[in-house]
Amino acid sequence: YLDGLYVKLKRSTVSGEVIYFAMGIDEEGRRQILGFYIGGQESSNGWKDVLKDLYNRGVHEVLLGVFDGLPGLDEAFKEAYPQA
Template identity: 55%
Template sequence: MTSTKIQKTLSVLYIYGMSVKLLREYVDNELVYMSIGIDEEGYREILDFYIGASESSALWEEVLLNLKSRGLEEVLLGVMDSLSELKDAFLKVYPKADVQRCIVHRVRNTITKVRKKHLNEIIEDLKTIYNAPDTEYAKKALKEFCDKWGQIYPKITQSWWNE
């Protein structure tokens, strides 16, 4: 983990784990814990990364506590995947922050529950929502998505509507 000082407040903190193949004595899958910050002017910076064998809330909490010890006192929005342990660890360190589920993880989770014949159409409909130019357009696209797919995939549309 890094010890470089970082600024006190970030608008957004992305935290996620990415599985990569690493060669040591042999090739094995390991998890890279990544934290990327976006400041109030919109500049992005890789704040830290850490390699671990598997994703765990204890390791995430260690990563987040390291960020805090390096000077990151406040995060306005944390963006992460849907692991409840990750959200819990994040809110333990930054209790005032809002939390948003990462759109990539949301879409990946959705498409695993969709029939192959609907897959491309659903992906295009979801893109209309998350690539919307403004909030009003996104709300309209979300309503159209739920109206169109609600009968076939009620759990999926309810999940998107609730988040």
């Protein structure tokens, strides 16, 4: 599950950026934040990087993906987890 949150971050200036959270829910219904990503590209290639990071950190068996219309995510998810 990926969800976006718009927050103010202070770097050299204060500006609004999107932070995407990847949340896993196991078969017993327990939720866990798997990762978070600041900004990034809303494209197939950008989401491939996110999904590759999750896979490299141990998210191998995904049964279902739920998205909120984020551009390119559906295509990248099907490529990363074709059995889901």
